Amino acid sequence: MIGIVGGGVAGLAAAYRLQERGHDVHVFEANEEMGGLAAVYETAGDPIEKFYHHLSGAEETIVDLAEELGLSDRVEWRYKTDAYYVDGVVHPLEKLWEIAAYPHLSLYDKFRLGMLTMEVDCTTFPPSTDSYDDIEAYEDVPVEQFLREHTTDQVYERFWVPLLDAKFGSRKEDVSAAWLLGRVKFRGERDLLRGEQLGYFRGSFAVLIDALLDAVGRENVTTGTRVTGVDTTGGTVRALTAETENGSATYEVDSVVVAAMPNVLEDLTGYACDIDFQGTVCSVWSMDRSLSDAYWLNIADEAPFGVLIEHTNFVPPERYGGEHLYYTASYVQDPAEELWQLSNAEVEDAWRDGIADLFPDFSRDDVNWVRTARKPRTAPVYERGYLDMVIPYDLADEVADGLYYAGMASEAQYPERSLNGGIVAGFEAADRIAEKGMRRERPPQR
Ligand SMILES: Cc1cc2nc3c(=O)[nH]c(=O)nc-3n(C[C@H](O)[C@H](O)[C@H](O)COP(=O)(O)OP(=O)(O)OC[C@H]3O[C@@H](n4cnc5c(N)ncnc54)[C@H](O)[C@@H]3O)c2cc1C
Known part of the structure; x- marks a missing residue:
């Protein structure tokens, strides 16, 4: 046996x-x-x-x-809707015209970011389509150094830093460029007009x-x-x-x-x-209403959680008896962090205030129920x-x-x-x- x-x-x-x-x-x-x-x-x-x-x-x-x-x-398979919350505004950032209209990066920044996501290396002349094929070659390159060289300082600071903070917190400087390139490859094909599809089990x-x-x-x-x-x-x-x-x-x-x-x-x-592992605290919220059109909301402003995901902007609320379901989540690098020390009820309280700060017309009474899960090891730090x-x-x-x-x-x-x-x-x-x-x-x- x-x-x-x-x-x-x-x-x-x-x-x-x-x-x-x-x-x-x-x-x-x-x-x-x-x-x-x-x-x-x-x-x-x-x-x-x-x-x-x-x-x-x-x-x-x-x-x-x-x-x-x-x-x-x-x-x-359904098209997702990613957005970025910056200065109190939800900016959809999935389809080509949404990216074109995004006000927090210049046209040149968007071009460099776009080239990276299409795996085109613009640091060579002519630009190369195979330099990122061998991702192990980037194992020892710090992600910040790579992004500053292969995109622009603005792209690194305004686009990537909030994402890296949400994903790796205080460990973001340890992460390798190989991880980032692997993530770029790992994603599915992107339709310029409709964005990217994600899968889910009915x-x-x-x-x-x-x-x-x-x-x-x-x-x-x-x-x-x-x-x-x-x-x-x-x-x-x-x-x-x-x-x-x-x-x-x-x-x-x-x-x-x-x-x-x-x-x-x-x-x-x-x-x-x-390998070091990070933990996760994650709440599921049920509400009777939608907060925005976004499925995955990255947050550049101050917020007590790393990401807000409106699951029912991906899978329809009818599947859940009409309820709108959300996730708020944060990764934890060290059990001494304040978030890990809080009880689930305290986390939910702080995160409820955080949602209200992001969406002023949200009322605490909008919440039908909330449940919180946590695990001390949920993802490796890809250093x-x-x-x-x-x-x-x-x-x-x-x-x-x-x-x-x-x-x-x-x-x-x-x-x-x-x-x-x-x-x-x-x-x-x-x-x-x-x-x-x-x-x-x-x-x-x-
Ligand atoms: C916040 C978060 C978001 C994620 N998002 C996605 C996503 O969008 N898409 C995706 O595909 N994946 C996602 N994942 C990752 C995915 O959940 C994991 O990769 C996958 O579930 C790992 O499965 P596993 O069987 O290796 O480990 P686990 O699911 O951790 O299973 C290990 C099991 O071993 C049991 N166990 C431990 N010790 C013992 C013991 N001594 N004796 C007996 N049993 C034991 C545990 O109780 C556990 O049930 C996410 C994970 C997290 C935490």
Whole structure:
């Protein structure tokens, strides 16, 4: 039997692929609910993710998996509407004419920004379309230096700094240009007139998690069960120990896939990963009204949260019994930060005031309900030298034969962590187990 630590999308994908290859699997999930970071709240209609989620056009593995699971008709693609809040005004910034009308960058700044997003390097003569192909070449280049050289100071300061502040806070100076270029490539194709499409599952990403659970077999999954030890005596994985509220039990296993954050791998096996992670505090708000036309609102002005996302400007409110659903969220670099120290009720209070500051006609009574989730590790800090720190899928050389990793510190989760990346990581780990099994079965060649 192969033991899988973690019932998020990566653990379930690994289990699914291993079963396809003929292996017995068992998934151990510490929480009572499955799905990890993609877990959902119930609403008056469809469920909604506790942390905002959508698909980018370049993500193919998740779409292929949906098809395999009979969910093709659940994947919906819709044009998003990005906007920038500057000096009290919401500026739509998605379609060509909106970008042309944006008053906070000159025409030349917009041209340089546009060239970068189309992966055209204007620092060479003639401009080059392949200098950004090898993103690893930019691993050691600080993102600020890169952006000042490859766009303009105004573009860096007025466009990128608020975004980098929201995404990486006090760690923004550590981030590599490779991360930024990876993000540019990671995005789907952009239609100049209509903008970019994003994907979503009708009924939320819980539909995918449930279909994976059904495919794997609910009898092969145990929730409320935390793996607390992996026996690697003699350099080979032999057993794992898991705890429930009723006590602990040890299971003999042939292999273990750790599909959880790297601190879990370290606790279980001693393998230390140097990647730093940031946490997230994220609230979902239900209101009876819309605040603007934007789905994703980046905020250049002072605000107590990093981003405001009006989910029902992407997925229609009718899906949620007519309620308008929003996210406010902030990343946390250090648990000593004030935001992390606040209770959920205090966060909600401060953020409610923050919404009122941005939208003066918003009244506190507009809120039907609000729920807040937080996790201490939700995204890696993609700092310079990141790729040297990723955890290999097969940890036979580093720790013990039979130990595999498919969590967020794996290569598939670069340059951005995603559900697609989690599925790829789960598949990669499963494929390595299957290949090793086949090599063992094959007689040695003479
Ligand atoms: C704010 C936010 C926004 C995001 N936006 C997007 C987006 O728009 N699009 C997108 O595709 N992705 C997005 N993501 C990323 C996506 O959610 C993750 O990449 C993906 O869910 C990771 O899956 P995972 O299975 O690797 O990890 P997780 O979802 O973290 O699952 C790991 C599981 O392991 C369990 N576990 C931990 N320790 C143990 C143990 N000892 N024993 C048993 N179980 C254990 C945990 O309880 C958890 O359920 C976002 C994430 C966040 C936080």
